[in-house]
Amino acid sequence: MASEWIRVCAADEIEPDDLRRFDHGDRTFVVYRTAEDEYFATDGLCTHEKVHLADGFVIGNVIECPKHNGCFDFRTGAATRRPAREPLRTWPVKVEEGQVFVQIG
Amino acid sequence: MTRPMYRNYALDGPENQRALERKLANAQWYTCPISRKRLKELMQRRDGPAIRDTLIWFGLLALTGTLGYLAWGTWWAVPCFAAYGVLYGSTSDSRWHECGHGTAFKTPWMNEVVYQIASFMVVRAPIPWRWSHARHHTDTIIVGRDPEIAVPRPPNVLMMILNFVHLKSTPTDLGRMLRHCFGRMTAAERDYIPAGEEKTIFWTSRIHIAIYLAVIGWSVAIRSILPLMYVGLPALYGSWLMVVFGLTQHAGLAEDVLDHRLNCRTVHICLANRFLYWNMNYHVEHHMFPSVPYHALPALHEELKADMPPAYPSLWAAYREIIPTVLRQMKDPAYFVRRPIPSHPRPGLEAASAVLSSA
C-alpha cells in the first residue's frame, strides 16, 4: 500500500505532554505531543494485549499502557517496561500550517 | 436435588477455553466516568511518598529486629518479632504489588529495587508473579484464566485458615522456585508467562533458594533459630495481616463478570493499616484505573464513588459479609454476593479518551 500523509487534527488540539487517538479505516493510531512541542505517532494498540494506548498517559517520552502499566518510548517504539516486550510501530509525523499529518504505509 | 456446581480453576483445564469462547478473556471492562484531565492529574507519579514510606518501613524493621535481638531468650522477644514479622511478611506484599505495577515511585529503578526485595521477602518468584499479576488484571476472577483467585468455590476453609500463616501459599511458591532451579516450569505458568523469560526466572529462583539455604545453614551452624526469625520464617509467622487484608479484595464476590464493581471490594480502614497496605483497600479503584498510584487512590475514590457500590465502612463490616458467604459457599458453590451498582452514572463527563477519525 502506498504511503500517504493523512491529516489528523490541528496541532494545538493536542495538549503538550498528551496524545490523541486517530482512527483511519480499520486501523488505530496515537499521535503524541511532547512538552517541547514535538509530535510523534505510533500504532494505537499495545503490543501486549491490544489495549488502546490512547487511554494511557504520556510520561516524558514514554506512553504508559492503561491496562498493565507496560511502557513504550513513543519516539522509537521500543518497549521499555514489562509486560510490554514487543516494540510499537512508529509513523512519520509532520506539522504544516498548524495541522498534524501522519504518513501511514 | 440439584448437584452443587464445581468448577475447574486450573489454567490448563477446560474453563480456560470456555472463558475464551464466552469472550470473557482479555475483554473490555466497565470503567466509571471520569474526565481525562482529572485522571491525568491523579496518575501523576511522585517519588516523595514512596521514599518516605519505604524509609519508615525499613526503619521499623530495623527497630523491631534490633529489639527482638536484644530481647531474645525472654518473653519480650515475642511482641518484637510479632511486629517484625508483620512488617516483613505482610507489608512486603503491598510493596511488591505497587512496585510491580511501577506506580509507587516516579523513578523506575526505585520501583524495580523495592519490587525485587519485596518479592524475596514475600517468597514470590519476581518474574512469574509479575506475569501472573498482569493476567489477574486482564481477567480478574475469570475462572480458568485468573491465576490469583484466592478463594475458589467451594472454599477449602481448612486451607484458608492454614494460610493465615501462609502454609498453603509459601510451600506452593517454594515448590515452584525449586522447580525453576532445575529449569522447569508448570503448565499453568506457561499459560501466562511468554517464552523468552525462562533464563531469568530460573536464575532468580536459584539466587532466592541459595539465600534461604545459606540462612538455614547459618541457623544449623549456630544451633539457633534466630537467623531464620529474620529471614524466611517471618514470611510464615508474619503473613496473617496480608491475608486479613487480601481476602477482602475479592472473596465471596462474583466470578466471570466484566465489571470490577461486582468482583472487588473497597473497604475503609484506618491510617496505620493504610500505611501497611499502601491503600490497596481501594481495590475497585485500583483495578479500574491501575495507572493511579497508591497515594492518589483516596482522591480517585472520591471521584468515582457516585458510580460505585457503597464502600465497606470497616474491615469488620467486610468480614461480616465474607465469613458467612464463604461458609455458605462450602455447601452452595454457586452462591455469591451481589454488589449493588448505581443504575445511572454521573452525567456530563467527557469520555476518557477522545477519538479522531480520518474523513
Ligand code: FES
Ligand atoms: S495491554 Fe498494555 S501492558 Fe498489557
